[in-house]
Amino acid sequence: TDAEVNGRKKTFTELQTERLEQAERTILIKCPSKISEKKLLQYLSSHGKINSHFFFENRGIHALIEFSDKNSIASLQDVIGIPGATEHHVVPFKSRLFTFTMKNPVAQAAAETQIRLSPQSHIPVKDLIQKLCGADSISSQMYILLNEYQLTEENIKLRYLACSLVSDFARAYFPDSVVKPFGSSVNTFGKLGCDVDMFLDFNEARKHIKKMTKGPFEMEYQLKRLPSERLATQKILSVIGDCLDHFGPGCVSVQKILNARCPLVKFSHQPTGFQCDLSVSNSIAIKSSELLYIYGCLDSRVRALVFSIRCWARVHGLTNSVPGAWITNFSLTMMVIFFLQKRSPPIIPTVDQLRALADDEDRHVIGSYDCSFVSDLSKINPTKNTETLDELLYSFFEYFGNFDFRKNSINLRKGKEVNKPESCPLYIWNPFEQDLNISKNVNQPQLEKFVALARESAWILKKEDKTQRMISKEPWGLAALLIPFGKNNPNTIKNRAKGIGSETIKSLLDSLKLNNVNNLQKAVGK
Numbered sequence: 431t432d433a434e435v436n437g438r439k440k441t442f443t444e445l446q447t448e449r450l451e452q453a454e455r456t457i458l459i460k461c462p463s464k465i466s467e468k469k470l471l472q473y474l475s476s477h478g479k480i481n482s483h484f485f486f487e488n489r490g491i492h493a494l495i496e497f498s499d500k501n502s503i504a505s506l507q508d509v510i511g512i513p514g515a516t517e518h519h520v521v522p523f524k525s526r527l528f529t530f531t532m533k534n535p536v537a538q539a540a541a542e543t544q545i546r547l548s549p550q551s552h553i554p555v556k557d558l559i560q561k562l563c564g565a566d567s568i569s570s571q572m573y574i575l576l577n578e579y580q581l582t583e584e585n586i587k588l589r590y591l592a593c594s595l596v597s598d599f600a601r602a603y604f605p606d607s608v609v610k611p612f613g614s615s616v617n618t619f620g621k622l623g624c625d626v627d628m629f630l631d632f633n634e635a636r637k638h639i640k641k642m643t644k645g646p647f648e649m650e651y652q653l654k655r656l657p658s659e660r661l662a663t664q665k666i667l668s669v670i671g672d673c674l675d676h677f678g679p680g681c682v683s684v685q686k687i688l689n690a691r692c693p694l695v696k697f698s699h700q701p702t703g704f705q706c707d708l709s710v711s712n713s714i715a716i717k718s719s720e721l722l723y724i725y726g727c728l729d730s731r732v733r734a735l736v737f738s739i740r741c742w743a744r745v746h747g748l749t750n751s752v753p754g755a756w757i758t759n760f761s762l763t764m765m766v767i768f769f770l771q772k773r774s775p776p777i778i779p780t781v782d783q784l785r786a787l788a789d790d791e792d793r794h795v796i797g798s799y800d801c802s803f804v805s806d807l808s809k810i811n812p813t814k815n816t817e818t819l820d821e822l823l824y825s826f827f828e829y830f831g832n833f834d835f836r837k838n839s840i841n842l843r844k845g846k847e848v849n850k851p852e853s854c855p856l857y858i859w860n861p862f863e864q865d866l867n868i869s870k871n872v873n874q875p876q877l878e879k880f881v882a883l884a885r886e887s888a889w890i891l892k893k894e895d896k897t898q899r900m901i902s903k904e905p906w907g908l909a910a911l912l913i914p915f916g917k918n919n920p921n922t923i924k925n926r927a928k929g930i931g932s933e934t935i936k937s938l939l940d941s942l943k944l945n946n947v948n949n950l951q952k953a954v955g956k
Contacts (some may be wrong), residue, residue, distance in 0.1 A: 436670035440808040442720040453594035457526040461491045476501025484548045484584045488703040548584040552622040562909040569819040571908040572734040579621040592702045617719045617725030625705045663710040664688045670697035717801040736766045747814045757874040780845030827888035
């Protein structure tokens with residue numbers, strides 16, 4: 431998908447519409463282990479022109495094939511058989527997931543050529559650290575990390591296909607509905623391997639409902655009326671969850687979590703290898719995805735810094751894949767964005783500034799919340815800030831290592847610290863639902879751990895002799911921050927305490943309300 435249209439960057443909605451349409455023309459084939467790429471494409475081309483394709487490994491080799499015309503799929507489906515019910519009874523459902531096997535494997539195997547598999551996961555941290563050591567600056571290290579971790583074009587296509595396949599089921603009940611991805615799959619901050627958040631959108635159907643034709647009658651559909659929107663959402667998800675569970679090819683471990691604040695169905699989609707969360711249209715979550723998309727597109731330093739900080743947080747146990755009192759990736763991303771709004775000159779605009787640039791089409795009021803902001807990236811003036819990522823990484827740790835969390839909260843609408851509206855360790859305003867704190871879950875020990883690690887990281891970056899470390903083949907720069915600090919030398923922090931000078935360490939302990947050096951070591955070594 432080209433990111434530009436007539437020389438300007440595509441809006442979030444344009445890109446999403448295009449990718450959804452692309453996914454409708456796409457199929458997924460489980461291939462024989464010894465597959466000739468040429469033969470496969472030759473055969474499939476007899477059903478119509480192929481726009482793009484790639485292979486990937488997921489318990490066997492799979493091929494994603496995007497045709498240029500949707501009718502090619504129907505043509506192929508006409509010649510595909512339904513497996514015989516020898517061992518299992520099958521539920522006949524014409525999906526876009528196929529299994530191909532060789533009729534004559536022996537003769538075919540000779541023509542075997544190596545096919546290129548597209549990676550669907552990122553490299554382990556230890557391999558990443560080795561790659562980073564070969565870079566020439568911290569900025570280069572951060573871009574290497576970004577390249578290794580960000581979603582690839584192929585992986586994004588696979589995510590949209592997963593949504594499109596769930597859509598096929600939803601449409602059996604609700605012909606006008608669409609299943610769309612939101613969150614990290616689309617906001618430019620997703621890393622390889624992250625879950626697919628998807629929602630069922632009825633807004634297309636609602637648009638038609640409003641159209642009253644001319645004539646003597648007021649006309650409307652007879653619909654089932656339910657006492658609340660929440661109940662309707664629960665019923666819809668319950669039915670679709672059951673449907674995926676009973677009849678969805680490759681949908682396993684289906685869990686219906688209908689009493690959550692936002693009801694959802696969790697399932698594992700085996701053909702694509704994704705963990706999926708399906709909910710019903712949540713307009714504010716979609717606006718948040720679009721806001722992050724805009725920030726991610728405005729300046730390449732935004733994503734480079736966010737990915738590096740999130741990787742750093744994960745290595746040190748600040749973030750966790752299970753819910754709890756940890757800082758979330760979303761909160762960290764918001765902290766990075768806030769930090770970049772506060773640079774002088776700012777690297778990215780505040781949410782209020784983006785709102786001021788919005789035109790009538792960009793006006794969105796959802797419930798009582800104003801979610802308006804400009805969607806056309808070309809209307810936003812590029813920044814005059816020329817700081818390198820080397821400077822920004824150090825400054826991020828220094829800024830939050832000395833942030834007055836007791837008094838101040840983080841407000842992305844205004845781009846400035848404001849007094850906390852209520853007492854909790856970390857307060858980050860939800861940019862749209864202004865009465866919500868997105869980091870309400872974070873407790874004091876976790877915040878203290880974050881502050882201690884930020885200070886430690888700033889200290890390492892400031893003090894390290896890069897040339898010396900490179901000569902002695904030691905990890906340097908970003909790589910040095912991606913090694914758990916207690917691991918390589920458990921005495922680092924004790925020694926650091928002696929070396930900093932008693933005044934600094936005293937103020938450091940006071941501000942953390944830790945009464946001795948051991949607690950500081952515990953806070954960092956957790």
